[in-house]
Amino acid sequence: MPEFVVHTVPGSPFARAVLMALVEKGEAYRIAGLTPVAAKAPAHLARHPFGRIPVLEHGDFSLYETQAILRYIDRVTSPGSLTPADPRAAGRMDLILNLNDWYLFQGVANIIAFQRVVGPRLMGLEPDLDAIATAMPRATLVFTELARLLGGQAFFAGETVSLADLQLFPQLDFMRLAPEWATLAGPHPALDAWMDRMAGRPSAAATTWEQVAAQAAR
Numbered sequence: 001m002p003e004f005v006v007h008t009v010p011g012s013p014f015a016r017a018v019l020m021a022l023v024e025k026g027e028a029y030r031i032a033g034l035t036p037v038a039a040k041a042p043a044h045l046a047r048h049p050f051g052r053i054p055v056l057e058h059g060d061f062s063l064y065e066t067q068a069i070l071r072y073i074d075r076v077t078s079p080g081s082l083t084p085a086d087p088r089a090a091g092r093m094d095l096i097l098n099l100n101d102w103y104l105f106q107g108v109a110n111i112i113a114f115q116r117v118v119g120p121r122l123m124g125l126e127p128d129l130d131a132i133a134t135a136m137p138r139a140t141l142v143f144t145e146l147a148r149l150l151g152g153q154a155f156f157a158g159e160t161v162s163l164a165d166l167q168l169f170p171q172l173d174f175m176r177l178a179p180e181w182a183t184l185a186g187p188h189p190a191l192d193a194w195m196d197r198m199a200g201r202p203s204a205a206a207t208t209w210e211q212v213a214a215q216a217a218r
């Protein structure tokens with residue numbers, strides 16, 4: 001099996017999902033660290049024409065878009081162990097993957113987590129409180145829907161961890177650092193308990209911002 005190489009700026013939640021999947025699978029990987037500037041430079045644009053991260057390289061094969069990467073990893077290593085066999089559970093997994101990308105990241109995490117966590121930490125920015133306030137109605141809807149979809153299950157696609165949990169956790173792990181978390185997750189204790197369950201997994205502990213930065217520096 002060729003080496004898995006993940007191109008990323010340390011701190012990226014999308015890249016963390018990929019790294020968590022590799023750890024869940026027991027696969028070794030190497031991080032090819034980028035800066036935000038290098039992510040827009042020709043060398044990276046040759047890997048990802050839209051200048052985003054992460055990019056996975058596996059031998060002579062290269063892939064971008066986190067969902068595609070996650071599914072690829074799940075297909076080439078102990079096939080399908082992170083995808084439920086049951087079609088309805090798999091449908092829920094797919095729904096969460098898309099909900100993450102379209103409704104949580106776009107308009108919620110890319111505003112609230114950026115303003116509260118990423119911007120201050122990466123660029124020394126002050127949070128834009130108006131932008132955060134504008135994102136809160138959509139954030140409330142997303143959290144309510146996530147709690148409904150989780151229901152009383154241990155994980156989003158049933159009783160075992162799936163790609164859905166790995167995609168969602170890194171975004172919410174940043175959201176949890178924002179003061180808005182109490183308002184958003186307070187009414188949904190099952191969601192908070194799921195966060196604790198995910199945070200306790202070795203794949204979460206091995207892929208924190210600090211861990212990824214240290215690995216990228218090697």
Ligand SMILES: N[C@@H](CCC(=O)N[C@@H](CS)C(=O)NCC(=O)O)C(=O)O
Nearest residue numbers: 012013014051052053054065066067
């Ligand atoms: N749809 C992409 C989204 C990836 C994405 O937005 N990554 C962020 C970092 S977490 C990024 O590249 N940001 C740089 C930018 O927006 O220019 C995926 O699933 O991989």
